[in-house]
Amino acid sequence: MSSEPDQPPGIFTQIRPLATYGRRALSLVWATSPWLTVALAFLTLVAGLLPASIAYVGKWLVDSVVAAIQNNTLTEAVWFWLSLEALLVAAMAASQTALNICNNLLRARLGHRVNVMILEKAQQMELAQLEDAEFYDRLTRARREASTRPLSLVQKTFGVIQNGIAIVSFSGLLFAFSPWAVLVLIAGGLPAFLAEAKFAGQAFRLFQWRSPETREMMYLESVLAREDYTKEVKLFDLAPTLLQRYKDIFTKIFREDRKLTIRRGWWAFGLGLVGTLALYGAFAWVVLATVAGRLTLGQMTMYMMVFKQGQSAVSASLTSINGMYEDHLYLTSLYEFLEQPVRAREGKVSQGETPGRGLEIVDLSFRYPGSDTLALDGINLKLEPGTSLALVGENGSGKTTLTKLIAGLYQLESGDIRLDGTSLRDWDERALQDRIGVIFQDFARYQWLVGHNIGAGDVEEFESQSKWHTAAIKGLADEFIRDLPKGYETQLGRWFKDGRELSGGQWQKIALARAFMREHADILILDEPTAAMDAKAEAEVFQHFQAMAGNRILILISHRFSTVRQADLIAVMDQGCITEIGTHEQLMALDGQYATLFELQAAAYR
Incomplete structure (x- = not known):
């Protein structure tokens, strides 16, 4: 497991970042669909006002029914308040249905939009970044749940507004009963909020902590289910071992989740019980006031409903605030990924200073990010149009790294590569790569x-x-x-x-x-593209390529010397350096590493 990240800061220290991410999430949702965002805001306002209105109308309905019983006459007031309450309840149901529709539509569109943003960002990253394991951890965290979190944060923001409106309207009704009742209303919802707030940071820390394990589970799923792995998985009987590894990772993650879930559940129960006691204490207060004759039956019904719904609104508001905090923690993963710096390519040139000059490599060195060892060290080469170059050497000697630098897939650090007299740093990336045709071994x-x-x-x-x-x-x-x-x-x-x-x-x-x-490519790079062919077929393909290449520069990486010897120039690479360079005849006469490797391979065919 990766090193444990720092404990996230408490919720009460996160108000400003919470507001910042809330605005960003709202901006994202607005950009996704303005009219759905407006509809969501309007429906939230309506849904916030209706509960208190229903409770208030209910009070008049009960009192009118009591009066009708006392007078033994069914008055028009009863039918009026009954009809009005029915309309308000129907309006409440309609507003909730419309809110659900808006949320579902926004969820689909926003999830797609965020995933597109993530994929677009991934395409902006350099190849060296894409090959970094830590990058994939950040990508995994960004994609998991983050595509739904912006909408969730906005929904909770609107939920807080909706419940806030309801709480204010409920408080207005309760204030007429007693100012202390408002305090009881708010205090009753605090325990559930405190329980959730206590564990939100811990849940997010687990989410961050287990990114490598999650990625490994996804990889194991791929290996066990994809056809390009099936042959070896079956042949080597890997399935039981891989499936057990998959189960072990899940068990480890589940054990952590279970521990947190159980603790979270019992804390929620205990503190929720305190809220329940506060609610029924308020009920008792209202009942005693009614028995004492200070409240009508309708007022008692209204206040009991207000206390019950009000406490639910307070609890829901505080839970939404806590949820916003948790969404904010998750969204940091998304925005940290989207805000990762990308080195700007300032090159604008689409044609070299000296067309037809070919390719020049001058004192080129390169080190992969996070590595202490040079992958390339002091490479110098000059290739004129129509020249073919073969790169040979052991695996890991830097051959593919060199071709990737020539293709502009890595940015130059030390030294230079010039195409037609112009440094690759000055070339427009797209214009440069349009001038190069590449086939890698893992095409x-x-x-x-x-x-x-x-x-x-x-x-x-x-x-x-x-x-x-x-x-x-x-x-x-x-x-x-x-x-x-x-x-x-x-x-x-x-x-x-x-x-x-x-x-x-x-x-x-x-x-x-x-x-x-x-x-119109000036350079063709073949990085062992014919490894699946026999030696004769590969030699024929290379001869064909040489014939078709014309005035292009042809660079070949191969371990077959029967093919390599046909190149105009052969460079032997070892530990990131060119140790020998020349024609086949010159290198054989040198009797160095190339000659040794050639004789070893030739002996196998004798």
């Missing part, structure tokens, strides 16, 4: 149509069937696509109806075709 397998899987390489031509076809021919995918049931309109993957699964090699050709969607 995406979209559960889309074949054509859309290819079209993803150029979003502006996403629906262009002619572009799909041209790119598929270049990526060597057209032949097998034509054999699919619906060709380029075939649904891929198993998530949707009539989905068709491809072999690993076919998926890789789809990814290769995706890279060719960018016809």
Whole structure:
């Protein structure tokens, strides 16, 4: 479990932040639907005034009935007050129904809006941030419940207003009986509020504390249920172990919840009992006053109703205030995520100072956030248009990191990368990435149509069937696509109806075709995209790429030296540094690390 966060501050120290987040939540709800927000406010006002009105009319109804009994005559007053009370009760029911409708409509729209805000924010984050475990903890906290909390906070705010109006109107009626009755009314609702306030911070602390465990449970659900894990889960009989881990995490979380729930429940019962005693003490006070002749039967009925409904309104108001505090605690997770700083990219250049100059890497070093070790250390390279470069080295030597920096996925820290004579820092991000076609080893397998899987390489031509076809021919995918049931309109993957699964090699050709969607790309990066192919097929694909590349710079990462040797230039990487560089012949003559690795691999084929 992650380190325990600090205990949240008490509710009484949070009035100002509470008001701040209340305004922000209200602004968010207003932006989602102004007319629903106005309707909610109006209905809240109506619902707040009606209870006291019903109690007051009830008093006149009872007194008119008593008078009718005494006179043995059913008067028009009885029918008037009875009809009026019936109308007010119907209005109360209608206002509550309308409030529920508004809340349900707002909940759906606001939940969608907040989720979109979260996803948009995630897309603004740098790749290095997205790869950070702490980021996913913050994302998990932001998405869990936070999408409903803004509306909840607004609903509770309106609830406090509604109950506040009711309390004021009830207090006005009680004041005529005794000013002390108002104090009893308010004091009777305090115990339940204190019980809830005591545990709100602890509940939120558990929520924050268990983010890694929650994320692990979600991951285990994915592993146990998704088709791309099924083969290994079944083959290695992982299901019992993973399911037990899932159960263990739940048991741990449930144990914490149970302890808090039991304590919270008993405190609520004990303090609620105090409120009940206060209520029935008030009832006794009213009954004694009635017996003494100071109150009519109608007044007694009204005051008893006012005490009962008034205490409920006080308790509901204070509980809503406590709920607002709890919502505020949860909303801090949402707004902390939305307000995470994003380093602004100031580059505006869409064309280099010296078109055709190629790619230059000068003293490039890079360190991942939170790491003490350099992932890249003093890299220097110069690649002219039409040049092919192969990167080789052990896993973790920095090959993929280098290509991600070239592609603009990480921001430069130390050193520089220049495209056509202009630093990547000065390039507009979109303009730069439009000039680069990349296929990573872990390329995406979209559960889309074949054509859309290819079209993803150029979003502006996403629906262009002619572009799909041209790119598929270049990526060597057209032949097998034509054999699919619906060709380029075939649904891929198993998530949707009539989905068709491809072999690993076919998926890789789809990814290769995706890279060719960018016809104006100056750089093509292939990060082991043909790992699922045999050595002969990979060599043929690389030869094809070299032929199709033309005046582009081609960068290949591969562990197969039969393919690597075809590159114009080969760079050997080790612990973030380029230790050897040259042609195949030059590196073999050097008799260094490359020659050793080449001979080891060649020996396996002899």
